[in-house]
Amino acid sequence: MKLNIALLAGDGIGPEVIDQAVKVSNAVAKKFGHEINWTPALTGAAAIDAVGEPYPDETHEVCANADAVLFGAIGHPRFDNDPSAKVRPEQGLLKMRQKLGLFANVRPTFTFPSLIDKSPLKRERIEGTDLIILRELTGGVYFGERGRKDNGNTAFDTMTYQRFEIERLARKGFEMALKRSKKLCCVDKANVLESSRLWRETVQNMEKEYPEVEVSYEFVDAVAMRLVQWPKAYDVIITANLFGDILTDEASVISGSMGLMPSSSVGSKVSLYEPIHGSYPQAAGKNIANPLATVLSAAMLFEDLDLIDEAEVIRAVVNKSLAEGIVTEDLAEGGKSYGTSDVGDWLASNI
Amino acid sequence: MKLNIALLAGDGIGPEVIDQAVKVSNAVAKKFGHEINWTPALTGAAAIDAVGEPYPDETHEVCANADAVLFGAIGHPRFDNDPSAKVRPEQGLLKMRQKLGLFANVRPTFTFPSLIDKSPLKRERIEGTDLIILRELTGGVYFGERGRKDNGNTAFDTMTYQRFEIERLARKGFEMALKRSKKLCCVDKANVLESSRLWRETVQNMEKEYPEVEVSYEFVDAVAMRLVQWPKAYDVIITANLFGDILTDEASVISGSMGLMPSSSVGSKVSLYEPIHGSYPQAAGKNIANPLATVLSAAMLFEDLDLIDEAEVIRAVVNKSLAEGIVTEDLAEGGKSYGTSDVGDWLASNI
Ligand SMILES: CC(C)[C@H](C(=O)O)[C@@H](O)C(=O)O
Ligand SMILES: CC(C)[C@H](C(=O)O)[C@@H](O)C(=O)O
Numbered sequence: 001m002k003l004n005i006a007l008l009a010g011d012g013i014g015p016e017v018i019d020q021a022v023k024v025s026n027a028v029a030k031k032f033g034h035e036i037n038w039t040p041a042l043t044g045a046a047a048i049d050a051v052g053e054p055y056p057d058e059t060h061e062v063c064a065n066a067d068a069v070l071f072g073a074i075g076h077p078r079f080d081n082d083p084s085a086k087v088r089p090e091q092g093l094l095k096m097r098q099k100l101g102l103f104a105n106v107r108p109t110f111t112f113p114s115l116i117d118k119s120p121l122k123r124e125r126i127e128g129t130d131l132i133i134l135r136e137l138t139g140g141v142y143f144g145e146r147g148r149k150d151n152g153n154t155a156f157d158t159m160t161y162q163r164f165e166i167e168r169l170a171r172k173g174f175e176m177a178l179k180r181s182k183k184l185c186c187v188d189k190a191n192v193l194e195s196s197r198l199w200r201e202t203v204q205n206m207e208k209e210y211p212e213v214e215v216s217y218e219f220v221d222a223v224a225m226r227l228v229q230w231p232k233a234y235d236v237i238i239t240a241n242l243f244g245d246i247l248t249d250e251a252s253v254i255s256g257s258m259g260l261m262p263s264s265s266v267g268s269k270v271s272l273y274e275p276i277h278g279s280y281p282q283a284a285g286k287n288i289a290n291p292l293a294t295v296l297s298a299a300m301l302f303e304d305l306d307l308i309d310e311a312e313v314i315r316a317v318v319n320k321s322l323a324e325g326i327v328t329e330d331l332a333e334g335g336k337s338y339g340t341s342d343v344g345d346w347l348a349s350n351i
Numbered sequence: 352m353k354l355n356i357a358l359l360a361g362d363g364i365g366p367e368v369i370d371q372a373v374k375v376s377n378a379v380a381k382k383f384g385h386e387i388n389w390t391p392a393l394t395g396a397a398a399i400d401a402v403g404e405p406y407p408d409e410t411h412e413v414c415a416n417a418d419a420v421l422f423g424a425i426g427h428p429r430f431d432n433d434p435s436a437k438v439r440p441e442q443g444l445l446k447m448r449q450k451l452g453l454f455a456n457v458r459p460t461f462t463f464p465s466l467i468d469k470s471p472l473k474r475e476r477i478e479g480t481d482l483i484i485l486r487e488l489t490g491g492v493y494f495g496e497r498g499r500k501d502n503g504n505t506a507f508d509t510m511t512y513q514r515f516e517i518e519r520l521a522r523k524g525f526e527m528a529l530k531r532s533k534k535l536c537c538v539d540k541a542n543v544l545e546s547s548r549l550w551r552e553t554v555q556n557m558e559k560e561y562p563e564v565e566v567s568y569e570f571v572d573a574v575a576m577r578l579v580q581w582p583k584a585y586d587v588i589i590t591a592n593l594f595g596d597i598l599t600d601e602a603s604v605i606s607g608s609m610g611l612m613p614s615s616s617v618g619s620k621v622s623l624y625e626p627i628h629g630s631y632p633q634a635a636g637k638n639i640a641n642p643l644a645t646v647l648s649a650a651m652l653f654e655d656l657d658l659i660d661e662a663e664v665i666r667a668v669v670n671k672s673l674a675e676g677i678v679t680e681d682l683a684e685g686g687k688s689y690g691t692s693d694v695g696d697w698l699a700s701n702i
Binding site for chain 2: 088121242243246249258
């Protein structure tokens with residue numbers, strides 16, 4: 001198979017971790033007789049510096065024409081706490097999601113047996129956790145009308161949803177649930193928000209199409225609580241953009257291994273794969289960043305292209321590296337640690 | 352001192368736990384030579400049944416004319432999952448907040464040394480946690496315009512903030528921080544929302560009035576993560592209504608003793624005190640509900656009326672009951688447990 005993959009390294013540790021995922025993917029491709037054509041493109045602060053735009057048109061062209069996008073991270077401290085900055089890396093992210101139509105952010109939360117004691121949560125609470133949060137990614141209050149009134153003294157943002165946006169996301173949720181434990185939880189704030197009532201109504205109407213799936217409806221505040229109390233209660237969660245932003249980050253703490261958590265952002269034409277850890281600027285350029293989340297994101301990429309064995313090979317080699325202690329310093333527990341690129345080399349040569 | 356307190360028992364376990372707080376408050380009043388005049392009034396499902404309205408005008412009169420309001424809980428399962436119900440208990444809650452102008456919900460999170468191992472979080476992560484979340488309670492997306500368009504296929508909610516609403520809440524936050532560890536964290540989503548940018552701008556403008564307070568700004572998704580990872584990082588958090596709804600519930604898990612967490616909702620004229628645990632209908636009428644959160648809410652009530660010693664006496668007797676195992680079954684760990692009213696009697700007689 002010939003694969004065309006857009007490569008968006010981005011900012012901070014992005015380029016370093018992306019390099020390792022490329023090595024590993026190339027090794028997998030070689031093993032299975034595929035050919036990967038990587039096309040790098042600029043994004044984030046790096047793109048602002050180069051062309052004044054965090055998601056340039058040329059980058060969009062590259063992504064739109066690829067079979068998939070592998071993404072590092074964007075964000076740079078020089079834009080933080082500067083509410084006046086006109087162009088910000090995050091705008092690139094939002095524009096990319098919208099222009100590529102990446103409507104569903106898929107965030108698995110699972111534990112690694114060997115790392116479970118790194119979690120702030122007690123072992124018995126989290127052992128066996130295996131849930132997926134499906135966050136709507138191109139609608140809601142992220143993309144509604146916003147602005148100021150009264151000489152700047154009143155600000156507003158509009159949270160809007162259309163039925164088809166909810167249906168599209170929910171359908172993906174139902175289908176995922178069918179392949180897993182057949183439990184779907186719709187998370188909203190329907191006791192207050194009209195948009196949440198449209199969510200609930202839409203999902204309720206779809207229930208009859210999926211009689212095997214057991215559907216529950218919970219309020220976002222209750223879920224913020226239960227996710228920490230008993231994450232094993234959940235299988236597939238579907239939720240709106242803003243709620244998903246909060247809950248996916250909260251859930252990322254469960255495993256105790258945020259540096260290992262992959263994600264995908266699914267569109268109808270092309271999908272994007274990225275680690276959830278962000279650009280982590282303090283570590284940039286030091287060859288200390290943990291590349292495993294990006295490597296596992298590449299596994300999700302292969303899986304979504306129906307290259308299931310390829311994905312499994314990547315997951316297996318990651319587990320092997322953990323078992324053998326070939327890890328970056330964040331996982332070394334004071335023991336021997338390896339550089340970002342050493343871990344990547346080891347993984348690639350053990351494929 | 353003569354105190355006029357409105358008594359809103361509400362639904363579910365509300366009446367039972369309120370009874371105990373009344374006993375304890377009366378015992379404290381007697382000890383310190385105060386006189387409390389309790390005026391009961393209807394609210395929630397109970398009020399819907401009686402007069403078709405979850406927050407009747409008569410109840411509002413009682414509250415508006417009281418020195419403080421002691422509140423149990425509202426909510427009844429027969430209204431859940433019935434998006435079509437015209438009158439719902441929650442509407443009473445929102446109407447009450449708005450009509451009484453309860454603009455700041457104060458939610459302390461702390462641990463009880465004797466109960467710390469009940470937390471889903473590891474002891475070393477939470478020991479010494481002592482933070483307060485100040486949630487804006489009468490603005491934001493809870494009270495903005497909402498509705499449907501396109502034959503019901505599009506729904507919208509408006510998140511609005513005016514500068515004075517943010518200032519009022521932030522001022523309370525700065526003042527609380529001054530009396531505590533002098534750290535204030537403004538939690539928003541200023542990288543996306545215009546209303547959050549107004550929050551940040553407003554709080555930044557106030558910083559110079561409080562040079563002793565160290566102010567930080569964090570995104571709500573990051574805080575959802577850090578609250579679980581390292582709650583000791585926080586002292587006073589100020590945030591918008593919806594973010595506060597989610598974060599206060601998340602934070603309530605930290606102590607492992609949600610049944611013990613009190614809260615206040617502060618207005619400019621009158622304030623309201625309530626346990627955070629809700630109406631817990633499954634336990635209603637069984638004399639098993641834990642009354643301590645309501646009793647500790649009464650302590651907050653005394654403290655806000657500058658009756659500091661009175662508040663301390665209540666807190667001391669609660670700690671004594673925990674130390675001596677005079678507890679309801681949720682805290683009994685398989686040992687001897689007491690009924691709701693027994694715990695109340697014990698507390699009152701040990702004042
Ligand atoms: C950077 C920010 C705009 C973004 C979001 O809120 O979507 C980030 O938090 C994320 O979750 O990818
Ligand atoms: C019942 C509901 C409307 C309410 C809210 O969201 O404010 C509740 O969750 C709370 O936090 O008091």
